[in-house]
Structures are given as structure tokens and as C-alpha cells.
Amino acid sequence: MNINELIAIVKNKLETKIVIQDLKIEDKSFLHKNHKSHQEGKFHLKLTIKSDELVKLNKIVSTKRVYGILDIELKKHIHSIQILFN
Numbered sequence: 001m002n003i004n005e006l007i008a009i010v011k012n013k014l015e016t017k018i019v020i021q022d023l024k025i026e027d028k029s030f031l032h033k034n035h036k037s038h039q040e041g042k043f044h045l046k047l048t049i050k051s052d053e054l055v056k057l058n059k060i061v062s063t064k065r066v067y068g069i070l071d072i073e074l075k076k077h078i079h080s081i082q083i084l085f086n
Contacts, residue, residue: 003027003043006077010045010070017069022050028082042079050086059085 007025014023026046047066054062062085067074074081 001041001077003029006043006073007045010047010073013069013073014047014049014066018049018051018065019053020049020051022048022086024048028080041077043077044080044082045078046082046084048084048086054085 007027010025011023014020024047026048028044028046031044049066054065057065063083066083070078070081
């Protein structure tokens with residue numbers, strides 16, 4: 001899987017399961033290329049999510065919700081994920 005395919009899957013899954021007003025997905029893999037734990041084919045993503053639905057929940061519950069939706073991708077294709085809620 002390449003980064004563009006992963007971003008499309010993440011976007012589709014999140015927008016299908018959560019009411020989102022704005023979603024920004026950034027590939028931050030380049031920041032981790034020289035790290036000892038870097039794995040080829042695993043990506044580092046930064047998500048910025050604006051969602052009236054998630055903002056009503058506390059940050060831990062919102063984060064768990066996103067992790068649950070992206071469970072397969074987190075296990076197979078995402079090494080690191082940063083989630084910001086607006």
C-alpha cells in the first residue's frame with residue numbers, strides 16, 4: 001500500500017463513521033526515516049479533525065473512537081499517528 005491509498009482509506013473510514021466538518025491528513029513519515037524503529041511500508045500520519053460530534057466527547061474517548069475505526073490500518077500500515085481535534 002502506498003501513502004495515497006492509505007490516506008484515501010483513512011479519510012473514507014473516518015467520514016463514513018463520524019460527522020466531520022473538516023479533515024486534514026498529513027504524511028509525516030519523512031520525519032522518522034532515520035529512526036531506529038522505522039519500518040518500510042509503515043507510515044506516520046497527522047490527523048487534524050474538526051467535528052462537532054467528537055468535540056462533545058472528552059479527548060480520550062474521541063481518540064479511542066478514531067483508533068477503533070482505524071484498527072486494521074493501525075495494525076498493518078500506520079506506525080505512528082498524531083490526532084488533533086478542533
